[in-house]
Each structure stands twice: as C-alpha cells, then as structure tokens.
Amino acid sequence: MSHIVVIGAGQAGASLVAKLRNSGFEGELTLIGAEPVPPYQRPPLSKAYLLGDMELERLYLRPESFYADQNITLRTGATVTAIDPAARTVAIGDEVISYDQLALTTGSEPRRLPAAIGGDLDGVHVVRTLSDVDAMASAVTEGARALIVGGGYIGLEAAAVAAKRGVKVTLVEMADRILQRVAAPETSDYFRALHSGHGVEIREGVGLDRLNGSDGRVVGAVLSDGSEIDLDFVIVGVGIAPSGALAEQAGLTIDNGIAVDEMGRTSDPSIWAAGDCASFPHAGGRIRLESVPNAIDQAECVAENMLGAARPYIPRPWFWSDQYDVKLQIAGLNSGYDRVVTRHGDKGSVSFWYYAGDTLRAVDAMNDPRGYMIGKRLIEAGKSPAPDDIANPQTDLKSLLRP
Template sequence: MSHIVVIGAGQAGSSLVARLRKDGFDGEISLIGAEPVLPYQRPPLSKAYLLGEMELERLFLRPESFYADNAVALRLGQRVTGIDPRAKTVNIGDEVISYDQLALTTGSHPRRLPAAIGGDLAGVHVVRDLADVDAMAPAVIQGARALIVGGGYIGLEAAAVCAKRGVKVTLVEMADRILQRVAAPETSDYFRTLHGSHGVDIREGVGLDRLTGEDGAVNGAVLSDGSALDVDFVVVGVGIAPATELAEMAGLELENGIRTDALGRTSDPHIWAAGDCASFPYKDGRIRLESVPNAIDQAEAVAQNMLGAGKDYVATPWFWSDQYDVKLQIAGLNSGYDRVVTRAGEGQTVSFWYYAADQLIAVDAMNDPRAYMVGKRLIDAGKTADPDIVANPDADLKPLLKA
C-alpha cells in the first residue's frame, strides 16, 4: 500500500492530508509535527488567544476525531531528524519510516536577536507558535513596559495587543518608516497615526543597540540613538526565515526556501513542498508567500498533484492584519509600483490602490471590505481600474468589474 508522509503539522500540512483523503487517496498517510498539539491556526495566537478571548480548543484546525476518522496517523511532539531520498525514508530519532511520496510543509522560523546583544535573556520573546505566546502571556499585564523590535505587521500586531492590555509600548524600527518593506508611505502613515492614538511610542530610523539584564532577565534596552529604556519584556518581530534544514540535509535545491516547480515538486521527484517553506514559479520569476491563504491553496494543489493531477499552482496573493478595531485586507503584491491612489472613506475607512504603468497590482484596504473585494477580483482577473473612479469616494466601484 502506498504511503505518503507529511512533515510539518501546521496549516499547510493539515490542509494537504485533508485534501488527499477528499480526493480519494486510500493509502497510508502519516502527519508528523514537532509540536505536541493538534494542528492549529496561528493568526489568532497573538491576538484573540493572547487577549484571552479564544480558548485553545478553538485554535485547532480540525478535531482529533477528524484524523482518526480519515486514517491519518498523527505523530505529534516528534521531530524528524533526517531524510534519506535514495532509500525514501525519514528518521525520527532511531526510528526509520519508509515513504512512497514525501511532502515538506515545515513552515518557517522567527528571526531572533543575537545572544551578543542580549537576545538570550529571559523576557525576550518571539511570536510564532503556541509555546511562544504561552511564555509571553504572563508578562502582558496592565502597567508593564514593553519594547517591540520591528515595525512590520508582526511587530505592529504585537504592539496593538499589548496596548489593549494596558502595557506601555515602545516600538523601534531601523528603517525610515514602519512597514517600509511591504507597504506604501500612505499605509505607514495610517498605522503610525492609529498606534499613536493608542499611546504607542513609535521610533523610526532607530534600531536596538543592546538589551541589558539582571539575574538573567531583561530589564532595559539601549537604542542606536543612545537613548535608554526600562523594559519588563521584549517582543522581537523582525521577520521569519523558511524552515529548510531538513531539505538541505536531504540535498534538495534551495532558492529562498525549498525550490519547487509549478506543481510543487522539489528537485527530488518523490518529494514535494508547500506553504511558508516553499519557493515556486510566479509570473516571470519565483516567489515565497508567507500567508495562511497560500498555505491552504498551495497545499491542496500539491495534494492533487501528488495524486497525478498535473495542474500548475497559480497563486492569487492576499493577506490580512487585525490591529485594534481596524482590519487591513491586502490583495496582490505591490512590488514595482510607481503610483498610489487613495480612496477615502468615513472615519478609519480608506484604501490605497497601487499601480505599475497604469496596471492595478495591489490594494491595501482598511475597514473597507468592498474596496478589497473589487480590487482583488480585478487583480486576479488581470484587469486594472480607472484611477479617477477609484479616487472619487462617491463613485461606485462595482461597474469596474464589468469593464
């Protein structure tokens, strides 16, 4: 009987095994995860779960009974230590497991601060998995002082949760502005103002020089401009890196992640990859997408191709971020934009439309699901939008879909 092994029990891994069964695969399936809990959704970890608004069980993507009912062998709390592509085996310690096809859905790792500047002190946290958030939760209390390192979406979301819990928050960003790598100045301005209205002290163009500690625990920070802060805990949000260690050990090709073809197959014909760890063809280049929608869609596409569908995965990038009472929805990728058109709404409602040579390529929509929906459908269809209509808040956007 054919055996498919999936390494990585997160969103992509869970989606992949579910799709295999849905599409009629009747062989053996093993899902191996290093964490000792059922596959769960990560976005609520640093928001609803940390705020105490969501119980652990509600994080689970599927109940334990799903895996039993679908004959998926769960190997949780177990770490794969090696892959032998020639023998088609994986190792969990001294145990050797044979496979016919293997899928790597290993996700990503948060980037951490070097120990040389205090990154190993107690009270320095990253926000990636359940254990990270459980370790940080006791510190997030009224009156505590937090330093957030990094002004991307991870850092800003952490700042929002901390501020809502009454923590005094200082956020530092080395670049000239928050969100510089991922958004236009207009979006940066919006979120700078939003966080400022909630008492967050955002310092741009300022990095972290070092952390200070006492008895092994962080108690302060010295910034690159020479200023010093007293802090009770630190949250590091300086990005993630694809988890490629097993792929590298197995001799698979890497290129900003595990390199796959359009089907999701790696350089080994019996090994596939999906999710945060996978780099795949996109338009005229290659891309690696760090998002829940991609993890689900790509994993399902890989599952189908493992069963012989032979269908290229075509990504339609979209993302979201929740901060305070603002929902940011992003459609498309803004790389290479040369113009941004603002569509104003009431209160905190606004959207920013990115163009490259008159072609709409992305939309950032704050509390504006209609603008997001129209923009996403246009981008997915390869259409553009008349900037004059977009900029007119009284103009109906829906006719753009028929143009």
C-alpha cells in the first residue's frame, strides 16, 4: 500500500493530509512535526494567545483525536535529519521511514539578530512558534520597556499587543518608513498614526547598532543615530526565510525557497512542496507567498495533484493583520503599482486601491470588509474600475462587479 509522508506539521501540512483523506487516499499517511504539539494556528499566537484571550487547545487546527480518527500517523516532537531521494526514505535520527511520495511543508523561520550585536542575549525574542510566545509572555507586562526591531506587519502587531498590555514601546525601522517593502505610503501613514495614538514611539530611518547586556540579559540598546535606550526585552520582527535546508541537503532545486512547478512538484518527481517554503511560477516569474490562505490553498492543490489531478495552482492572494481595533485586509499583490487611490467609507473606514496604469492590482482595506471583498472579487475577475469611480464615495462598489 502506498505511503505518503509529509514533513512539517503547520497549516500547510495539516491541510495537505486532511485533503488527501478527504480526496479518497486510503494508503499509509504520516505527518511529521518538530514541535511537541499538534498543528496549530500561528496568527493568534502574538495576539489573542499572548493577551490571554485564547487557550492553547483553541489554537489547534483540529482536535488531537482527528488524526487517529483519520488513520493519520502524527509524529510530534520529531525532527527529520535527512532525506534520501534515491532510496525514498527520511531519517529521524537513527530511524528510517520509507515513502512513495513525500511532501515538504516546512514553512519558514524568523530572521534573528546576529550574536555579535547581542542577538543571543536573554530577553531577545522572535515571534513564530508557540514556544517563542510562551517565552516572552512573562515579559509583556505593564510598565515594562520594549524595543521592537522592524516595522513590518510582524513588528507592528507585536507593538500593538505590547502597548495594549501597558508596555512602553519603541519601534525602530531602518527604512524611511514602516511597511516600506510591502505597502504604499498611505498605508504606512495610517498605521504610524494609529500606533502613535496608542503611545508607541516609532523611529523611522533608524536601525539597531547593538544591544547591551548585563549577566547575559538584555538591558539596553544603542541605535544607529547614537541614541541609547534602557530596555527590559526586545522583539525582533525583521522578516522570515523559507525553511529549505532539508530540501537543499536532498539536492532539490532551491530558488527563493523550494522551487516547484505549477503543480507543486519539486525537481524530484516523488517530492512535492507547499506553503511558505515553496516558490512557484507566477506571471512569468516565481513568487513565494507567506500567508495562511496560500498555505491552505496550495497544500490542498498539491494533495489533489499527488493523487493525479494535474491541476495547476492559481493563487488568489489575500492577507490580513489585526492591530488594536483595526482589521487590515489585503487583496491581490501590489507589485508594479504606480498610483494609489483612496476611498473613504463609513465610521472612519478607508481603503487604498493600487493601480498599475489602468490595471487594479491590490487593495488595502482598514475596517472596510465591503471594500475588501469587492476589491478581491474585481481582482480575481480581472476587472479594473476607473480610479475616479473608486475614489467617489457615492459610487456603489457592488455595481462595479456587473458585466
């Protein structure tokens, strides 16, 4: 009987094995995860879970009993040390497991500060895993002083939670503005004002020179402008990198992650990849999407293709971020935009619409679910309304969906 092994028990891995069973696969199925817990949601970790508003069991993507009920062998706390594509085996230490097909859903890893500038001091945290958040929970208390390094969405979400807990937060961003790599100046301005209104000090164009420690623990920082601040803890949010070490060791093609074709197959015909770790063909190039929706959709597509569906993966990118009482929803990819159109809605809601020439590329919607949903549908349908119609608050957005 055929054996499918999936390495990586995150959102993509959990979605892939569930889809395999749901699609009729009756062979042996093994899901291997390095963490000692069943697959769980990552987005609530640094928000509801850290705030104490969500218990551990609610983080789990499915009840623990699901895997046994579906005859899925779930191996938690197990680190795969090697893949042998010729023998079609994976190794967990001295244990060797044979496979007929293998899927890599190894996700991504947070970028860390170098030890040379104090990145290895106690009190310096990243936000990625359950253990990461558990390690910082006791530090995020009223009156504590925190430095957030990085003004992307990870850093801003961490700043929002810390500020809500009464922490005195300073956020530094080396670029000229927060969110510079991922959003328009209008979105940056919105979130700068939001955080400033909650007492967060945002310092743009300022990097970290080094962290100061005492008895192995961080106590302060020297910034690139020469200023010094006293600290109780640091949260590093300077991006993530695809987890491709196993794939590279196995000789698979690496190109901004594990390179797969439009079906999700790697350079080895028996090995597939999906989620944060995988780069795939898109619009004449290759992209890698770091989001929960992509992890689910791509993993489910790969599951079908492992069973012979031969269905190309067509991404429908969307993302979200929760900060204070603001829900940001993003549809599309804003690459190549040359114009941003602002649309104001009810009760302070606003959306920014990205155009490349006459083509609508993406929408950032703040507390504007209607604008987001219609923008998403327009983008997926390949429709691009006139920018003036978007900017006009009298325009009924829904009417723009009509043929």
